[in-house]
Amino acid sequence: MPAANTPPAPPNAAREVLQRVWGYDDFRGDQAAVVDELIAGRDALVLMPTGGGKSLCYQVPSLVREGTGVVISPLIALMADQVDALSALGVRAGFLNSTQLPNERAATEQALLAGELDLLYLAPERLLVPETQRLLDNARIALFAIDEAHCVSQWGHDFRPDYLRLSMLHERWPGVPRVALTATATDATRREIATRLELENARHFVADFDRPNITYRIVAKDSPQQQLLAFLQAEHAGDSGIVYCLSRASVEKTAAFLESKGIPALPYHAGLDRQVRAANQSRFLREDGLVMVATIAFGMGIDKPDVRFVAHLDLPKSVEGYYQETGRAGRDGQPSTAWLTYGLADVVQQRKMIATGDGDAAHQRNLGRHLDAMLALCETVTCRREQLLAYFGQPGTGPCGNCDTCLEPPKTWDGTIPAQKLLSTVVRLDRRGQRYGSGHLIDILLGRETERVVKLGHTDLTTFGIGTELDERGWRGVVRQLLSAGLLDVEGDYGMLGLTEASGTVLRGERQVAMRTEPERRKTRSGSGGGKSAKAAADLTGPEAELFEQLRAWRAATAKEQGVPAYVVFHDATLRAIATAAPRTIDELGRLSGVGAAKLDRYGPGVLETVAAARG
The missing domain is CATH 3.40.50.300 (P-loop containing nucleotide triphosphate hydrolases)
Incomplete structure (x- = not known):
């Protein structure tokens, strides 16, 4: 009917x-x-x-x-x-x-x-x-x-x-x-x-797209697994989180690496047996402190409220994908982190995937626009959140004060001359009918007489050795930022670099190129970041924080007994409210936010017993 x-x-x-x-x-x-x-x-x-x-x-x-x-x-x-x-x-x-x-x-x-x-x-x-x-x-x-x-x-x-x-x-x-x-x-x-x-x-x-509790951070890629380890040890020890990787192989390697460092981690990708995927997903939802290392096949619809971080070890293909994936952090409104590391290889790989992928020219142009917007977010020197919100139709929000570019404003420098040197090298190789990847171009600019450079006669180029003002890392940053700005193009299966229509404006001196200063390498930090429960209880007094921990232990045992995720029993926010109010009666408990009639009947006695035991 x-x-x-x-x-x-x-x-x-x-x-x-x-x-x-x-x-x-x-x-x-x-x-x-x-x-x-x-x-x-x-x-x-x-x-x-x-x-x-x-x-x-x-x-x-x-x-x-x-x-x-x-x-x-x-x-x-x-x-x-x-x-x-x-x-x-x-x-x-x-x-x-x-x-x-x-x-x-x-x-x-x-x-x-x-x-x-x-x-x-x-x-x-x-x-x-x-x-x-x-x-x-x-x-x-x-x-x-x-x-x-x-x-x-x-x-x-x-x-x-x-x-x-x-x-x-x-x-x-x-x-x-x-x-x-x-x-x-x-x-x-x-x-x-x-x-x-x-x-x-x-x-x-x-609705307002802003997630003010999420801190957005994007860092230059430099030994990404070690960078991830340092990030987790320093800021998210003991926390539940998601790490996204582009390939299945990277998922497996990263999960194994974290496990070897004492961080509980599970892999998730479409190549795993369906039962393994289901078991790993179930564990992630039901257990505290697990890290899920996954391709983007994982996460849509995941209703786990206490995911404290989402990390990307590879560049997302679009701002939409990045926003959706990072949005899985901090659903409970508590402070959380969206952390991304990306580098030159990511830009080359994504450009190449678009150029060699399926679809007509219109489809490739659309993918290119999505990638350009993502690269602009990565390379911006202004507030990341402001740029992110503008992308979704909320312009003029002003600096947020809670992203890396607000907390540590990046330095910029005039990269016009280095850009001209690199583009001139591409021009001179073009005239010989030759195209090469970034590594070979950098060898030429640094004047390295490698076997390949000598064999190809590239020591005769007028740009050979004119780039010693930067080291290799600096030049890789130049290449990455030129690619991001559409001043270089990627061709073929080997990431060969070529000019774009806009390259001429730089070569003729008609356009200045401002670049972000490449950050100094940081030593890997280790040690506890306090862990999830410490962060979750940070706004509670000593006795309240102790009661909060006892309530979490009761919730974990109850959830395990019933075979459901812990958040199905109560969210952390509700446990904090209970720890603060320390209710003595069912009526007092029922007045707290997040305690509906069915949960009051089912879990009320257990909560009150836990509160009473904490009082002694």
Whole structure:
């Protein structure tokens, strides 16, 4: 049966559900407006950063409206965890996907038809099966939520072809309100989502993209594994975090390296056995202090609130990808770090991948624009957060005071003459019909009489030995920044360098080239950074911090006994509130933020026992 007209909800019904089920006093930001729009039966398109509370935007209306809220999500591997988290809140939730046994699938279908589900999760592939469509025809549907809606964009970094067919929701069930949600979309991508899902007439909600609790840092690549180790030991000892690598081999090597240094780490990439991937993901969600080393195949939809850092050992392909991946840090609002190391080889590799990849010229130009924006973010001498927010349509925010360029403003220098020297070397080799990579060009500029330079007769070039004012590291920085600025190009499989149309303006002296000063090499630091629990309890007094630790231990034991991630029991923010208030009664505990009715019944006695034991 198609969704019938839902009668008007009682005044404040949404807030009553929010308080009773989730234990929150009120909505944040645009949440209330989105919820009201859906309860009224109207469509919406929502852009809200990771950790901004997108899920509540469709979960609350699903409980207020008659029928079942159907959530379209590509995250099959996480559906069971999402359902577990809702079940802990007393919400009747289920999923249908390929991981279920026939009897499990049949039980979920029967519950749906009987009106016994508040929320049902489906993958787009499952929705497009005729049997599933007929099942929904016979159910009462409260709304459709299209999660991770950026997957509809063919230019996006997570494109899923099945998303293109989701316009059928509007055609087959015209009376059911739809909401499309994503954390990552520029204005152009938002318009594409609206067009492809036929949401042009829907109300669009674009939340503030700023994640002020995240510190953004980008460093020049110099022994990246050692740099990562120093970063973790000095700032994030004992913390949960994600390290992204470009290749599967790099994932394996980095995870093994961290393990060898005493840092618990797990690999995750598409080449691993599916059961291994699932087991590693489950451990990461359920255990404290684990580092997941992964390709970008990992992370979308991960609802682990206490990820304290996201590190990139290779250059992301786009600002959208970088923003989405770094947004997995600090979902609980606590201080977290987005750390990236990148160098010349990253720029060469990414340019080469675009030039030799699939797709027509328009597709390659689009990928090039995405990469240019990412490189501009890496090389900027102004506030990184300000540039990041401007990319997503929030210009003029001003310096943030919480990124590396604000905390330690980079020095710049006039690199015009070195740029001319390097470009002139490329010109002279071009005249001989020859092209080489950066290493050979640097050997020429430094006057190194290597076997290759001598054999090729390049000691005769007028630019041979004219670049001794910089060392090799300095010249690699020049090459990297010229590539980033579009003043050099990469060709062929071996990263050969050539000129661009803009190169001539530098060679003719019509354009100055300002460059970032390459930072001094820093010695690897070691030692404890205090660890996660120390940071999490930093704003608590001595007795409160001690109680917080005891509550964390109780939560870990409870979560292990129930086979769910610790955050499903309570978030750290809720434990901090409990440690501060030290409630003596169920009523006092129930008044704290994040303690809903179901959790109060299930976990209240254990919390009060832990608090009482701490008092002695």
